[in-house]
Amino acid sequence: MSFAVRAVGLVKRFPGLEHPALDHLSLDVRVGEMLAITGPSGSGKSTALYAMAGLISLDGGTVAVLGDTPRGRAGWAALRAARIGLVFQEDWLLPTLTARQNVEMPMIGVEPSGPRRDARAHAALEEVGMGAMGDRMPAGLSGGERQRVAIARALANHPALILADEPTGELDTGNSNKVMALLTALNRQGTTVVIVTHDPQVAGACGRTVRVVDGKLEEGP
Amino acid sequence: MTLTGIAARNLVHRPWRSGLTLMGVVLAIAAYVALVGLVRGIETTLLENFSSRNADVILTEAGAADILSSVVPVEVAREVAAVEGVAMADPELGRMTTIGEGTTSFVNGWAIDAYGWEALTLTEGRFPVPDDGAEQAAVGGVALGHRLAERIAVAPGDVITIFSAPFIVTGLYTTDSVLTRNGAVMLLGDMQAQTYRDGQATSIVARLDDGLDSAARDRVIDRLGTTFPNLTVDATEEMVAQYVNVRIARILSWVVSTVAILSAALAVLNTMAMAVNERRGEIAIMGAVGWPRGRIIRCLMLEGAWLTGAGSALGIVAGVAVAWGVARAPTVEGFVEPVIGPSLIAGGVALGLGIGLIGAFVPAARAATQDPAAILRGK
Ligand SMILES: Nc1ncnc2c1ncn2[C@@H]1O[C@H](COP(=O)(O)OP(=O)(O)O)[C@@H](O)[C@H]1O
Ligand SMILES: [Mg+2]
Numbered sequence: 173m174s175f176a177v178r179a180v181g182l183v184k185r186f187p188g189l190e191h192p193a194l195d196h197l198s199l200d201v202r203v204g205e206m207l208a209i210t211g212p213s214g215s216g217k218s219t220a221l222y223a224m225a226g227l228i229s230l231d232g233g234t235v236a237v238l239g240d241t242p243r244g245r246a247g248w249a250a251l252r253a254a255r256i257g258l259v260f261q262e263d264w265l266l267p268t269l270t271a272r273q274n275v276e277m278p279m280i281g282v283e284p285s286g287p288r289r290d291a292r293a294h295a296a297l298e299e300v301g302m303g304a305m306g307d308r309m310p311a312g313l314s315g316g317e318r319q320r321v322a323i324a325r326a327l328a329n330h331p332a333l334i335l336a337d338e339p340t341g342e343l344d345t346g347n348s349n350k351v352m353a354l355l356t357a358l359n360r361q362g363t364t365v366v367i368v369t370h371d372p373q374v375a376g377a378c379g380r381t382v383r384v385v386d387g388k389l390e391e392g393p
Numbered sequence: 394m395t396l397t398g399i400a401a402r403n404l405v406h407r408p409w410r411s412g413l414t415l416m417g418v419v420l421a422i423a424a425y426v427a428l429v430g431l432v433r434g435i436e437t438t439l440l441e442n443f444s445s446r447n448a449d450v451i452l453t454e455a456g457a458a459d460i461l462s463s464v465v466p467v468e469v470a471r472e473v474a475a476v477e478g479v480a481m482a483d484p485e486l487g488r489m490t491t492i493g494e495g496t497t498s499f500v501n502g503w504a505i506d507a508y509g510w511e512a513l514t515l516t517e518g519r520f521p522v523p524d525d526g527a528e529q530a531a532v533g534g535v536a537l538g539h540r541l542a543e544r545i546a547v548a549p550g551d552v553i554t555i556f557s558a559p560f561i562v563t564g565l566y567t568t569d570s571v572l573t574r575n576g577a578v579m580l581l582g583d584m585q586a587q588t589y590r591d592g593q594a595t596s597i598v599a600r601l602d603d604g605l606d607s608a609a610r611d612r613v614i615d616r617l618g619t620t621f622p623n624l625t626v627d628a629t630e631e632m633v634a635q636y637v638n639v640r641i642a643r644i645l646s647w648v649v650s651t652v653a654i655l656s657a658a659l660a661v662l663n664t665m666a667m668a669v670n671e672r673r674g675e676i677a678i679m680g681a682v683g684w685p686r687g688r689i690i691r692c693l694m695l696e697g698a699w700l701t702g703a704g705s706a707l708g709i710v711a712g713v714a715v716a717w718g719v720a721r722a723p724t725v726e727g728f729v730e731p732v733i734g735p736s737l738i739a740g741g742v743a744l745g746l747g748i749g750l751i752g753a754f755v756p757a758a759r760a761a762t763q764d765p766a767a768i769l770r771g772k
Pocket of ligand 2: 217
């Protein structure tokens with residue numbers, strides 16, 4: 173069996189925090205899986221997800237992503253650029269760039285600018301149903317549209333793994349459903365998807381759910 | 394879309410802030426170019442005043458604050474000319490005075506056989522001779538630099554007032570020296586009579602033998618120094634460099650341009666620090682999508698580079714314009730022509746780059762080390 177993520181014994185302490193945010197958390201994500209991470213607020217869900225993307229430095233444990241265990245910031249940055257797509261609760265679009273330019277951002281240094289990059293950016297926007305809005309500025313888009321552009325940005329380099337932290341947290345039911353339909357479709361095409369959520373409906377759309385409590389995994393129902 | 398494009402968009406996105414910071418850079422570079430260019434111009438102008446007529450060595454009263462307040466007896470010229478290595482020596486009486494309305498000019502009094510006349514090329518009329526203008530009740534003749542004549546609209550044959558006395562204009566001349574082109578020359582005796590300085594000169598200007606190497610010139614200067622212990626003996630270039638007004642101007646120009654440049658560096662630093670602070674989320678997302686640290690720093694520094702690049706270019710243009718504007722102002726015309734050469738321009742560009750590097754690097758490097766997760770996790 174091959175794993176998209178193997179996290180073993182993760183420990184993360186934040187200064188000023190009595191209990192560790194991650195307390196020897198171990199979690200495997202199989203390739204092709206769609207996994208929901210749930211749990212109470214402040215239990216360490218986001219911290220665990222960011223650890224899988226190399227966005228935080230750990231105080232203990234190891235993370236392997238798609239068979240790779242990068243060392244150092246540069247190694248993780250290269251792995252994220254090539255294989256990991258990240259989606260957050262907020263869209264974090266650059267307000268000075270159009271939707272298409274935002275989608276192109278991860279391609280800088282990967283795909284030289286030119287017609288091929290344009291076509292790939294356009295294809296990613298099409299995939300999230302935003303093909304006609306590539307020239308819009310983020311300020312001219314609704315919250316749901318912006319989050320779809322953010323997903324297109326995560327898809328820009330055809331990642332094998334998508335890590336999403338409360339991707340529907342700021343959306344109404346309609347837009348939330350659209351986003352979940354998108355992530356489900358991507359998963360069906362073979363992309364491994366991990367979603368942190370406290371929305372039972374979102375968790376219900378995933379193949380498997382794990383629960384994090386006090387920085388540790390608690391096997392779900 | 395490139396990093397440069399992103400940087401440019403970010404600047405355009407905040408036009409007021411970018412514009413004001415740009416103005417700071419423009420002002421700093423313009424101040425530097427204009428001030429240093431004008432001071433170099435003052436030095437060059439003074440130097441040319443002597444070098445255009447081959448005055449190699451200037452002898453002035455020891456301890457005099459500047460050449461115009463020095464008093465030297467006229468007879469010394471003959472003794473100076475007798476020193477080995479000196480080809481010619483003439484007494485010169487110099488004075489700054491008003492000719493016409495609002496034009497301060499440099500007036501020289503020379504003996505009729507002074508070698509200085511050779512460096513002046515007549516464009517009209519002739520040089521003054523003794524008893525000029527007696528029939529017009531003038532006290533003597535004067536030759537005017539053609540530029541001065543143009544500015545005060547005077548032609549040969551006109552009578553003008555210098556030192557409160559009527560002088561007849563005998564001719565106009567041109568020369569390599571701006572100061573002399575905007576000045577006037579009369580006979581030493583006439584000038585002494587009108588300025589109550591009988592028998593006095595302000596300096597002795599000596600021309601050395603041709604073909605002396607610099608060591609030989611130094612030896613002649615030393616010999617003059619020992620022969621005339623009551624006079625200060627300077628090579629022309631040295632006298633100009635030591636000239637107290639030039640030294641003050643040079644110090645002032647450096648102080649003002651240093652202050653301007655440091656303020657501009659702080660302005661860029663402040664702008665970039667604000668930009669970086671406001672865009673913590675954007676910088677974090679750059680890291681999240683896999684941009685290496687170096688690329689994030691480069692992207693932010695390019696903003697500083699745009700600001701300072703455009704600022705330097707505009708600043709140099711503005712500096713040149715201001716320097717020439719000042720040089721053309723009626724009150725200073727004729728005293729200075731700015732000297733703005735490739736080295737000064739290169740200096741302006743280098744300073745601009747320095748401002749950008751200092752101002753942009755510190756915030757950019759700090760931003761790139763911040764922890765993206767802390768920002769992206771939201772509230
Ligand atoms: N950058 C940080 N600095 C300090 N404390 C943090 C930081 N990130 C997370 N924490 C703390 O770690 C714990 C787990 O946070 P998080 O993983 O965001 O929880 P969840 O996503 O499950 O709500 C919380 O107590 C949170 O306050
Ligand atoms: Mg969270």
